[in-house]
Amino acid sequence: KNDLVFKEARIGVTYGLAWTETGGTMLPVETSSFEGQGELIITGNLGDVMKESARIALSYLRSAQNRYNYLVDNIGKTDFHIHVPEGAIPKDGPSAGITLASSLLSTICGIAPKPGIAMTGELTLTGRILPIGGLKEKLLAAIRNGMEKVLLPSDNRDDWEELDKDVREALKVEFVENADEAFGLLFDEKIHKGNGKKKSRDKRIKIREQ
Amino acid sequence: KNDLVFKEARIGVTYGLAWTETGGTMLPVETSSFEGQGELIITGNLGDVMKESARIALSYLRSAQNRYNYLVDNIGKTDFHIHVPEGAIPKDGPSAGITLASSLLSTICGIAPKPGIAMTGELTLTGRILPIGGLKEKLLAAIRNGMEKVLLPSDNRDDWEELDKDVREALKVEFVENADEAFGLLFDEKIHKGNGKKKSRDKRIKIREQ
Amino acid sequence: KNDLVFKEARIGVTYGLAWTETGGTMLPVETSSFEGQGELIITGNLGDVMKESARIALSYLRSAQNRYNYLVDNIGKTDFHIHVPEGAIPKDGPSAGITLASSLLSTICGIAPKPGIAMTGELTLTGRILPIGGLKEKLLAAIRNGMEKVLLPSDNRDDWEELDKDVREALKVEFVENADEAFGLLFDEKIHKGNGKKKSRDKRIKIREQ
Amino acid sequence: KNDLVFKEARIGVTYGLAWTETGGTMLPVETSSFEGQGELIITGNLGDVMKESARIALSYLRSAQNRYNYLVDNIGKTDFHIHVPEGAIPKDGPSAGITLASSLLSTICGIAPKPGIAMTGELTLTGRILPIGGLKEKLLAAIRNGMEKVLLPSDNRDDWEELDKDVREALKVEFVENADEAFGLLFDEKIHKGNGKKKSRDKRIKIREQ
Amino acid sequence: KNDLVFKEARIGVTYGLAWTETGGTMLPVETSSFEGQGELIITGNLGDVMKESARIALSYLRSAQNRYNYLVDNIGKTDFHIHVPEGAIPKDGPSAGITLASSLLSTICGIAPKPGIAMTGELTLTGRILPIGGLKEKLLAAIRNGMEKVLLPSDNRDDWEELDKDVREALKVEFVENADEAFGLLFDEKIHKGNGKKKSRDKRIKIREQ
Amino acid sequence: KNDLVFKEARIGVTYGLAWTETGGTMLPVETSSFEGQGELIITGNLGDVMKESARIALSYLRSAQNRYNYLVDNIGKTDFHIHVPEGAIPKDGPSAGITLASSLLSTICGIAPKPGIAMTGELTLTGRILPIGGLKEKLLAAIRNGMEKVLLPSDNRDDWEELDKDVREALKVEFVENADEAFGLLFDEKIHKGNGKKKSRDKRIKIREQ
Ligand SMILES: [Ca+2]
Ligand SMILES: [Ca+2]
Ligand SMILES: [Ca+2]
Ligand SMILES: [Ca+2]
Ligand SMILES: [Ca+2]
Ligand SMILES: [Ca+2]
Ligand SMILES: [Ca+2]
Ligand SMILES: [Ca+2]
Ligand SMILES: [Ca+2]
Ligand SMILES: [Ca+2]
Ligand SMILES: [Ca+2]
Ligand SMILES: [Ca+2]
Structure with missing residues (x-):
């Protein structure tokens, strides 16, 4: 089984983790952009829920543009294309949300993510990251592909x-509550406006659960 | 069972209550906005009736813009995105109308709702609030999530x-006939134009029933 | 059974009458408007025939704009939203035509209809009103809801x-051949251009039938 | 059975003839127009073939605008709405082509058709009129509704x-090969550019058949 | 069986040949044009493959506009309507490609095709003509309708x-490899830019087959 | 069985290889372009996955426009039409990606590909080429059609x-990791900006697999 992983970090490419009936798999996401009319093109044989995840990711970044160092002058006049290879394999579900947003942000800022990091998590419109299923299978896929951190x-x-101890110790894991925390771990500080003076607006988000 | 509730009030986030086959649940609604062409993006795996509720909520606020302190300069050139997590769960029905409108109004005015308030009710285009089903299950969900008022x-x-007395006494309840009454309870007075000189146009609405 | 009727007259709200398998019911129609691109938004779980009725109503009023006192400056740059609560109940059929047109005209002119009047009738594009079915059930619904005239x-x-005499005497009935006659009974004379100098163009319409 | 026929001629209203399983029926067509973006709105519960007939009718008239006295300044910036009552009855088939074109032409020129004339015939894009089915039933419907000419x-x-002699003698019949011949019989000479100097371009059309 | 053939040549009308379950038939194609936004309207109850053929025909002519004497100033601001009567009969398949392109070219240049010529052949985007099926039935239809050349x-x-000798001798046949060859046989030389100085770019196309 | 292959190289025509139930086949791709609004027209009876491949190809080239000698001034105001004959045959799958991109690039740059070269491979949005199935059948089709290189x-x-030695030796094969490598083999050096100073950005792409 070939998982699709680039050897080197590339602008616009991030690594999700997917659960399938035959086990976990890497889910790379690619984004490109060009001058346009603000259209969002989504390819990769995605179901409706995953297409909605892509729209949520873009809307989150559009409403957060005062926080990051966007290269794109006019995000409303930029077309984005998000592709999730391989094209013949149907994919769906919300858990690629943070991967989609990270891929978009990398392209918008022109900054490559740090290498060796995979991620999974549903994203909400306010940047909160919701829990996902298939954790064990996803971690095994990350380990098998030589990821260093998830x-x-x-x-x-x-x-x-x-989880079993050997799975837990095979891989560095970081728990994140919101997109801004994830971006802080995935990119260096240039991604934030004001270079390193990271704003803590998302810190206000605390979850209260029963 | 995890219900999605933020610990602190946030602009654009309001809390509805949904009935499901396994009991009531919190139904948070998130709205963001950005410069655009007046497009309304709706995500969260919503059925047609609930999508119509979102359009009704926006149209109500567009036709009521002389009553509230809108931050948005040109609402017709603003894109709104309404998301109702979690993305994998199908949702439908009209009873989130007032929750959708409150989320939109919070975003349009840049004012967070008071914390600890949940709500439910179908909204009509003139701002009237129509009755809903599943009342008991919805109240139990609000109680379970530590809401103070519904x-x-x-x-x-x-x-x-x-309802049983213990349910009635576990939670403060306010009955509202129209959106303006709900907004008055959910936001402070800055939300109204003329700061506190609340207009009573909706007061004219009295319902006559058999 | 709760029928939706406002106690007081409101701009943009008119009252139709619908036939259902469990008897007649009031069918309120609400219209709002705002600056836009001439879009017609239609909500309320309506079937294709009823959506067509809404388009016919708007087109009739667009082509008749030299006859009425329109507040709206540029009807082609105005968005209209027509909603027929309740959102969860599917509705269809052509017989709400005159109710939809009256609701639109009320909003376009900023003039409320006289209170206590319900109506039913299919509208054609030239303003003719065609006969409807379920007459008895519709009249009973109007009586039950305290309407004064149909x-x-x-x-x-x-x-x-x-019909039985007691049904016929319980309610004042006016027979109308075209939309202009209906509007003359529903609104006061300010609705016509030239204030009371009502044009009789529609008077030319006489129906010849076998 | 009520057929829909106006007593007097009206701008934009022409009379087709339809075949149904229960016999022939009048098929009135109504057109209105207003400033817009060249949109063609089609209502009346029409099937795809009949909708195509409406588009063919409009395209024929757009490409023939140097032949008729159009009131409409900019036909490409005019919206047309064609409605075929009654809204609840599904209708389809190509044989209303000439009726649709006549209704449109009447509206575009602001000239009413002569009264008492019904018509039937498929229209092609070059103005040719093709044969129809259900002739006898259609003629009986025209006779029953007091039409003078078909x-x-x-x-x-x-x-x-x-056909039986009594059917043939009950009604004046004119056979037409193309739209221009039909328009010449249905409207007076003002409809042609140059007032009565009717151009004979369509005369060139002769049909050769086996 | 009536086949639709005009006695005289007309601008925008070309004659294809179709195979049906009951034998071959003439397939006339009509095109009209008018100022617009570059829209392509396609009617005649056509299936998806035949609609694609119409788009291919237009794109071929748009990319070949430096070769022909186009009357149309701005082909990107011209609307074209292609109709294939009769409207009630479903049609599909790629073999009308060259007929569709010839009809469009005739309209774009304002030059009628020579009379008595029918044609059949799939068109590709580079102007190549691909083989078709039902040859014998198509030729019989052309013979029956008095065509002189196919x-x-x-x-x-x-x-x-x-084929049998009598079929082969009943009709003049020309074999063409590409659209430009077909246009050269169907139109006189005025259709080419530079009046008769026909460019031979398409001559380069030679097919290599096994 | 006729495969569609031109004898000579043509701008905009490239040769893919398809697997079918009856063996491999050549899959020529044709692209044309004209001034427009950035629309991508796709014909040839293609399934959704193959349509997505065409969009991916165009987006890749739009985001790579600083690397190639584009003749097209404003790619965002150019319409592209990609056609894959024969129109009656349904086609699908991602493996024509590199063929689609090569056809587009040839048209955008106005440079014909070198003759006798076929290709196959899924393209991702960052230009990576992913493996395909049906290799043996595809190579046999290329051999049968006289291709010199794949x-x-x-x-x-x-x-x-x-594969068997005789298959491997019948045809020159080049393995490519990304689109830029394929373009380098298919076109001469004029296709790159700076004439022959080929940039090696894609060289960074190395694949790490288990
Ligand atoms: Ca794989
Ligand atoms: Ca938890
Ligand atoms: Ca949950
Ligand atoms: Ca009540
Ligand atoms: Ca009710
Ligand atoms: Ca009657
Ligand atoms: Ca009737
Ligand atoms: Ca005949
Ligand atoms: Ca026939
Ligand atoms: Ca051959
Ligand atoms: Ca073949
Ligand atoms: Ca490998």
């Missing part, structure tokens, strides 16, 4: 603690 | 009076 | 004469 | 000659 | 040579 | 090495 939703911490 | 349609008052 | 298609006069 | 496709002449 | 794809030459 | 995905090298 970003997981904070709300999956309990699931992670129940 | 806004209910006036036409559900009879249903509420038939 | 506007009916002239071509339903025979159907009306065959 | 325009028929030349290629239906044989079908007509095989 | 343009056939070069790759159908073998099929033609296997 | 471009294959690097990740199909193992599959190729397992």
Whole structure:
């Protein structure tokens, strides 16, 4: 089984993790941009929920543009194309949200993500990251592909603690509550406006659950 | 079961209540906005009736813009994105109308709702709030999530009076006949134009029923 | 059973009458408008025939704009939203035509209809009103909701004469052949251009039938 | 059975003839127009073939605008709405082509058709009129509704000659080969550019058949 | 059986040949044009493959506009309407490609095709003409309708040579490899830019087959 | 069986290889362009995955426009039409990606590909070429059609090495990892900006697999 992983970091390419009936797999996401009319092109044989995830990712970044160092002058006049290879394989579900947003942000800022990092998590429109399923299979796929670190939703911490020790120790894991935390781990500080004076607006988000 | 509730009030986030086959649940609604062409993006795996509710909410606010302190200069050139997590769960029905409108109004005015308030009610285009079903299950979900107050349609008052006393006393309830009453309870007075000189146009609405 | 009727007259709200399998019901129609691109938004879970009725109503009023006192400067740059609550109940059929047109005209002119009037009738593009079915059930719904007057298609006069006397005497009925006659009964004279110098163009319409 | 026929001639209203399983019926067509973006709105519960007939009618008139006295300044910036009542009855087929074109032309020129004339015939994009089916039932409907004259496709002449004498003598019939011939019989000479100097371009059309 | 053939040549009308379950038939194609936004309207109850053929025909002519004497100033601001009567009969398949392109070219240049010529052949985007099926039935239809000449794809030459002698001698046949060859036979030399100085760019196309 | 292959190189025509149930076949791709609004027209009876491949190809070239000598001034105001004959045959799958991109690039630059070269490979949005299936059948089709060279995905090298020697020696094969490598083999150096100073940005792409 060939998983699609580039050897080197590239602008616009981030690595998600998908659950399939035959186990976990890497889910690379590619984004490109060009002058246009603000159109969002989505390819890769994606189902409706995953297409919605891509729209949520773009809207989140459009409403957060005062926080990051966007290269793109006029995001409303830029076309974005998000592609999730391989084209023949149907894909769906919300858990690629943070991967889609990271791929978009990398392209918008012209900054490559740090190499060796995979991630999974549903993204909401306010940047919150919701828990995902298939944690064990996803981590095994990341280990098999030589990933060094995986970003997981904070709300999956309990699931992670129940995993076998050898899985937990094979890979560095970071739990994130929101997109800004994930971006901070995935990119260096140039991605934030004001170079390193990271704003903490998302810090206000605390989840209260029963 | 994890319900999605933020610990602190946030601009654009309001809390509805949904009935499901396994009981009531919190139904948070998130709205963001950005310069555009007046497009309304709706995500969250919503059925046609709920998508119509979102359009009704926006049209109500567009026709009521002389009443509230809109931050948005040109609402017709603003794109709004309404998202109702979680993306994998199908949702439908009209009873999130007032929640959708409150989320939109919060974003349009840049004013966060008061914390700890949930709500449910179908919204009509003239701002009237129509009764909803599943009252008991919805109230139990609000109680379970630590809500302090719930806004209910006036036409559900009879249903509420038939509930067990312990449910009725566990939570402060306000009955509202129209959107303006709900907004008055959910936001502080800055949301109205003329700061506190609340117009009573909606007061004219009285319902006559058999 | 709750029928939706406002106690007071409101701009943009008119009252139709619908036939359902469980009897007649009030069918309120709400219209709002705002600056836009001439879009017609239609909500309320309507079937294709009823959506066509809404388009016919708007086109009739667009082509008749030299006859009425329109507040709207540029009807081609105005968006209209027509909503027929309740959102969860599917509705269809052509017989709400005159109700939809009256709701639109009220909004376009900024003039509320006289209170206590319900109506039913299919509208054609030239303003003719065609007969409807379910007359008895519709009249009973109007009586039950305290309506004082009902506007009916002239071509339903025979159907009306065959009803029981107590139904016929419980409610004032006016038979109308075209939209202009209906508007004359529903609104005061300010609605016509030239204030009371009502043009009789529609008077030319006489129906010849076998 | 009520057929829809106006007593007096009206701008934009022409009378087709339809075949149904229960016999022939009048098929009135109504057109209105207003400033717009060249949109063609088609209502009346029409099937795809009949919608195509409406587009063919408009395209024929757009390409023939140097032949007729159009009131409309810029036909490409005019919206047309064609409605075929009654809205609840599905209709389809190509044989209303000439009726649709006549209704449009009447509206575009602001000239009413002569009263008492019905017509049937498929229209092609170059103005040719093709034969129709259900001739006998259509003629009976025209007779029953007091029509004085019916325009028929030349290629239906044989079908007509095989009808009973009493049907043939109850109604004046004119056979037409193309739209221009039909328009010449339906409207007075003001409809042509140059007032009465009718151009004979369509005269060139002769049909050769086996 | 009536086939639709005009006695005289007309601008925008060309004659294809179709195979049906009951034998071959003439397939006239009509095109009209008018100022617009570059829209292509396609009617005649056509299936998706035949609609694609119409788009291919227009794109071929748009990219070949430096070769022909176009009357149309701005082809990108011209609307074209292609109609294939009769409207009630479904049609599909790629073999009308050259007929569609010839009809469009006739309209774009304002030059009528020579009379008595029918044609069949799939068109590709570079102007190549691909072979078709149902050759014998198509030729019989052309003979029956008094056609004098038929343009056939070069790759159908073998099929033609296997036909009975009486069919082969009843009709003049020309084999064409590409659209430019077909246009040269169908139109006089005024259709080419530089009046008769026909460019031979398409001559480069030679097909290599196994 | 006739495969569609031109004898001479033509601008905008490239040769893919398709697997079908009856063996491999040539899959020529044709592209034309004209002034427009940036529309991408796709014909040839293609399934959704293959349509997505065409969009990916165009987006890749739009985002890579600083690397190639584009004749097209404003790619965002150019319409492209990609056609894959024959129109009656349904086609699908991602493996024509590099063929589609090569056809587009040839048209955009106005440079014909070198003759006798076929290719196959899925293209991702960053230009990576992914492996394909049906290798043996595709190579046999290329041999049968007299191709001299075939471009294959690097990740199909193992599959190729397992083929019979006579197949491997009948045809020159080049393995490519990305689109830029394929373009370098298919076009001469004029296609690159700076004439022969080929940039090696894509060289950074190395694939790491398990
Ligand atoms: Ca794979
Ligand atoms: Ca938790
Ligand atoms: Ca949950
Ligand atoms: Ca009540
Ligand atoms: Ca009710
Ligand atoms: Ca009557
Ligand atoms: Ca009737
Ligand atoms: Ca005949
Ligand atoms: Ca026929
Ligand atoms: Ca051959
Ligand atoms: Ca073939
Ligand atoms: Ca490999």
